Amino acid sequence: MNILSSLGKSARERASTLLYGLGFFYNVITETLRFFKRSQVGYKVLINQILFTGYEALAINAIMAVAIGAAINVIGSSLLPQFGQSQLMYTILIIVITRELGPLLTAFVITARSGTAIATELGGMVVNHEIEAYISVGLNPISYLVVPRFIGVVVSMVILTVYFNLFGLLGSFVVVQIVNPTPVSEYLGNLLSLLTISDIFSGLVKAFIFGIIVSVVSTYQGFSVNRSSTEIPVAGIRAVGQSFILIIVADVLVTLVQYA
Amino acid sequence: MKFKIKYSDQIVGLFIVIAVVIFALIVILVGANQRWFAKDYRFKTVFQSATGVSPGTSIVMKGFVVGKINRITLNADNAVDADFHIYDTYRNLVREFSILELTVSPIGLGSQLLFHPGRGERLLDEEEFIPTADSPAGIAIIEQELVEIPPKDDTITRLLANVNPLLENVNRVMITINRTLTDVNRAIAGQSTGPLGSIVNDVSGAAARLPVMADRVDDIVADVQTRTAGLLDQVSSLLLAFQVVSSDVGAISNNLAATTEAIRDPTGLVPKLLDPKGSLKTFLDDNDALYKRVMSIVAEVETSVRSLQGIVTGLNGEMPKISAVLNETRTAIQQAQDVLEGVKNNPLIRGGVPERAYQDSLYGSMREGSFE
Structure with missing residues (x-):
């Protein structure tokens, strides 16, 4: 009986949590739609969020993109000619950089950097009763705290994906010149003849979805802190873990939808 | 205040604008490369x-x-x-x-x-x-x-372009062989109406008729033997008659020789004839003995000649039959030879029954000769 009651309690709590999460997400979306209609102080929070999440992550994002692009170039240009399929190198580069690894690695970087930061920051604000203070003065914490972070993370995510594509496709060319010199016109011609607009938009759609996941999960976990400061790092860890899982699941679903 | 914080708006704006420009540039390049505007x-x-x-x-x-x-x-x-x-x-x-x-x-x-x-x-x-x-x-x-x-610039394509007609020819030959074998099989199975089927049917019919033909040949040979046996008896009797006639003719010849020898002596002939005791007197006074003797000899000669004439007439009467028998025998032997040649030269292996050059008989019957 104890097992059954504990199972029932757990299911009820999980259902309640899920409903709470969906309600939270709904509130974020509705407040986001109102965000640009209001002239409010949340704009500064948005700029700062893009600065921290996007601009400051550009360096590590670019390094990753150039490294992965160069690795694909070097491996492809040495391995694929053995099968007489040199042209496939550009196809593989486009698929890996723009469709798959670009959005995914960018999402991981943002989750690791900004997701934990958002969760711990909001958790600290809860512990310090700052949220109660916002409410007491009539400020909606979702409108003022969550929406700028939500928009900032999503925009940063999309923009960083564009940069990842740029560095992955073109920046790697510079590195490849050291190992396997190739005329830039030949490289760009082959790349642009195989790169389609659907490849680009596929990566951006994934980036948009991943940005939503990271921002919503991080803010949700930040608000899940109750009163103890020891809950703050736990919230950060949960934000990272849940974000990773949801990002991978979403990646699989989006890929299935695209190739179905 | 830190530089980034102080100019955060500009930095973020530049960050976004550059990204948008890059994105627009990539889209335009992709579109131009994929002929969106052409x-x-x-x-x-x-x-x-x-x-x-x-x-x-x-x-x-x-x-x-x-x-x-x-x-x-x-x-x-x-x-x-x-x-x-x-x-x-x-x-x-x-x-x-x-x-x-x-x-x-x-x-x-x-x-x-x-x-x-x-x-x-x-x-x-x-x-x-x-x-x-x-x-x-x-x-x-x-x-x-x-x-x-x-021209195709691919070596394998060029090679195959040359090989393809050969393969087509080989394929055609194989189809023809297959069709021929099918026809042969059908012909052997008795289901074909073509030339090969006719040949096989003919061979089969000829082989089936072979025992009948052999029996007919046996009959003809037996008939020929029978007829030849009768003919030989007649010929033998004729030869015996010839011998008798020949002996008579020989005696006559001897008498004539003696007479001729006697007449040949001129000195003794007249005295002998004139001698009252000579031959002439004897000849005249022998009560026609000599005359009868001569007449009997002449009668015997006439009988022999008539007998000889009968033999010749009989032979003439039998010649058409002999000729017909010999012709039938020759035809039967030729047919038998054709059948045996056909069986020996199996058309499935060799090439059928060879053409025969026919030779007309050198001997025509006397009757046929008389109507020419």
Whole structure:
């Protein structure tokens, strides 16, 4: 009986949590739609969020993109000619950089950097009763705290994906010149003849979805802190873990939808 | 205040603007490379099969992509209607008598859709039909050399282009052999009505008739033996009669010889004749003994001659029968020889019964001779 009651309690709590999460997400979306209609102080929070999440992550994002692009170039240009399929190198580069690894690695970087930061920051604000203070003065914490972070993370995510594509496709060319010199016109011609607009938009759609996941999960976990400061790092860890899982699941679903 | 915080708006704005510019640039480059802003000329064609053809398949001419397939649909005739476009830069190549050729790599490296420009002067209008190389219209255009088809630059394709006619010939020979074997099998099974079936049927019939023919030959030989035996008896009796007649003739000859010898002596003949006791007197006074003797000899000679005449007449009467028997025997032996030759030269292995050169008989019957 104890097992059954504990199972029932757990299911009820999980259902309640899920409903709470969906309600939270709904509130974020509705407040986001109102965000640009209001002239409010949340704009500064948005700029700062893009600065921290996007601009400051550009360096590590670019390094990753150039490294992965160069690795694909070097491996492809040495391995694929053995099968007489040199042209496939550009196809593989486009698929890996723009469709798959670009959005995914960018999402991981943002989750690791900004997701934990958002969760711990909001958790600290809860512990310090700052949220109660916002409410007491009539400020909606979702409108003022969550929406700028939500928009900032999503925009940063999309923009960083564009940069990842740029560095992955073109920046790697510079590195490849050291190992396997190739005329830039030949490289760009082959790349642009195989790169389609659907490849680009596929990566951006994934980036948009991943940005939503990271921002919503991080803010949700930040608000899940109750009163103890020891809950703050736990919230950060949960934000990272849940974000990773949801990002991978979403990646699989989006890929299935695209190739179905 | 830190620089980043102080100029956060500018930094973020630049960060976003650069990203948007890069994105726009990439989209424009992709669009330009994929001919979003260029005019394409659309045409139609029909393929027998969509194998190797799909929307987006490049149309190639001398290694250059001159167009792409837009859409393929299966029509009511189970052929494949295809819409395709040619780039504006190659518009002037789409002249009258142009064709499309779908080539499949012989070593499994995919297919290629080739465009061959026609030699006509008129440029084809949009939405006009361009035949494929394997269609009747395309084949007619190629045969009339109204289209420029460059030689295949692929070694394997060239090699196979030479090998293909040989293979087709070999295939044709194999089909012929197979058909022949089928005919032979059907002929052997008795189901064919062709020449081979007739030969086999004839051989089979001849072989079936062989025992009957052998019996007939036996009968004919026995008949010939019977007839020949009677004839030989007659000939033997005739020979005996000849011997008797010959002995009589011999005696007469001896008498005549003695007479001639006696007459040959002139000195003694007259005295002998005139001598009262001589021969002449004896001859005259012998009561016609000598005369009777001579007459009997003459009668015997006449009998012998008549007997000889009868023999000859009998022989003349038997000659047509003998001739007919010999002719029948000869025909029967020839037929038997044909059958045996046919069986020996089995037509399945050798080549049938050889032609026979017929030789007319050198001996005609006396009756036939009389009517010539």
